[in-house]
Amino acid sequence: xxxxxECKSLTKIYSGFTALSDVNLTLERGRIIGLLGPNGSGxxxxxxxINGLLVPDSGSIQIEGKKPxxxxxxxxxxxxxxxxxADWMKVSQVVxxxxxxxxxxxxxxxxxxxxxxxxxxxxxxxxxxxxxxxxVQLILVMSREADLYCxxxxxxxxxxxxxxxxxxxxxxxxxxxATVLISTHLIADIEKVLDEVIFLKDGxxxxxxxxxxxxxxxxxxxxxxxxxVFKC
Amino acid sequence: MQWNIDSERPVYIQxxxxxxxxxxxxxxxxxxxxxxxxxxxxxxxxNPNTMQRALAELEQTELVYTNRTSGRFITSDIGIIKKLKKxxxxxxIVEFIEKMKQxxxxxxxxxxxxxxxxxxMRK
Numbered sequence: 388x389x390x391x392x393e394c395k396s397l398t399k400i401y402s403g404f405t406a407l408s409d410v411n412l413t414l415e416r417g418r419i420i421g422l423l424g425p426n427g428s429g430x431x432x433x434x435x436x437i438n439g440l441l442v443p444d445s446g447s448i449q450i451e452g453k454k455p456x457x458x459x460x461x462x463x464x465x466x467x468x469x470x471x472x473a474d475w476m477k478v479s480q481v482v483x484x485x486x487x488x489x490x491x492x493x494x495x496x497x498x499x500x501x502x503x504x505x506x507x508x509x510x511x512x513x514x515x516x517x518x519x520x521x522x523v524q525l526i527l528v529m530s531r532e533a534d535l536y537c538x539x540x541x542x543x544x545x546x547x548x549x550x551x552x553x554x555x556x557x558x559x560x561x562x563x564x565a566t567v568l569i570s571t572h573l574i575a576d577i578e579k580v581l582d583e584v585i586f587l588k589d590g591x592x593x594x595x596x597x598x599x600x601x602x603x604x605x606x607x608x609x610x611x612x613x614x615x616v617f618k619c
Numbered sequence: 620m621q622w623n624i625d626s627e628r629p630v631y632i633q634x635x636x637x638x639x640x641x642x643x644x645x646x647x648x649x650x651x652x653x654x655x656x657x658x659x660x661x662x663x664x665x666n667p668n669t670m671q672r673a674l675a676e677l678e679q680t681e682l683v684y685t686n687r688t689s690g691r692f693i694t695s696d697i698g699i700i701k702k703l704k705k706x707x708x709x710x711x712i713v714e715f716i717e718k719m720k721q722x723x724x725x726x727x728x729x730x731x732x733x734x735x736x737x738x739x740m741r742k
Contacts, residue, residue: 419666551664558660561667578626580666599629599669608626 396446406432417563422570424587430570464533479508497530574610622663634673650695
């Protein structure tokens with residue numbers, strides 16, 4: 388089957404600073420992939436390029452063979468690093484908003500997750516804590532039946548028990564046509580659910596491999612390898 | 620089933636070991652139907668692809684087999700399970716002997732020690 392994402396010599400430069408440099412990346416379908424790298428290594432830039440929020444300076448990105456745009460937004464579900472929902476809305480209104488906006492949004496899935504995480508749909512977003520707001524956003528993103536999920540730091544502000552629930556949600560939503568790309572610093576928490584990892588360093592891909600292959604070759608966890616490779 | 624997966628070793632290998640342990644200990648009985656890959660993966664908190672790989676390897680050793688229409692089962696061949704049980708026992712004993720040697724016990728001491736403790740446990 389054709390890959391879900393293909394980047395060729397992808398380069399992004401911000402006024403003289405090279406954020407991504409000559410990135411070549413092919414992501415297959417049906418994988419859960421960790422996008423790992425220290426601060427400022429280009430993770431968010433890559434996710435923004437995939438979602439058409441930035442335009443490459445050179446090179447190309449193809450999602451299911453198409454350039455990022457209206458058509459790819461139908462099949463890519465993106466959780467940005469910052470919140471963008473209108474604070475005055477109720478949780479139930481935001482669910483309705485997503486339902487209206489995205490063909491592949493499944494409100495039942497969203498309400499099931501809200502119930503499991505004990506979030507009251509009648510509350511206004513501006514009355515929720517930072518962590519709860521993050522949960523609501525992640526629920527919305529994961530309730531779409533997308534082909535590619537791009538999650539930028541999805542569990543950073545979330546407590547450990549809810550983190551487990553969210554990871555389980557990702558596993559349970561798993562389908563063999565969809566790929567989940569997760570950028571995070573909480574490697575130890577997520578490495579058990581990953582198929583593959585990508586290490587980004589100063590805007591370049593330094594490693595892209597199956598996690599179990601790494602454990603065989605290095606006899607250590609991905610978390611330990613990360614700490615070693617990116618030692619300050 | 621109680622899963623205990625760490626991140627230091629390949630996850631699929633740990634899954635194989637723990638399913639084998641489940642068979643040896645009788646948690647899974649010969650001929651039992653296994654839950655779906657998705658259910659097992661969610662239970663163990665691992666990626667479904669990794670669980671799939673572990674089960675595929677267990678199929679290679681014939682501990683598990685797939686019926687095309689009705690799912691995946693533990694082997695009904697008691698011989699294969701007995702062999703696995705013996706292998707597990709050997710592994711535990713070898714590991715134990717190595718540890719005893721590390722703390723300075725000779726072979727005779729080890730035997731004497733085991734006999735003594737077994738006697739005490741019988742009382």
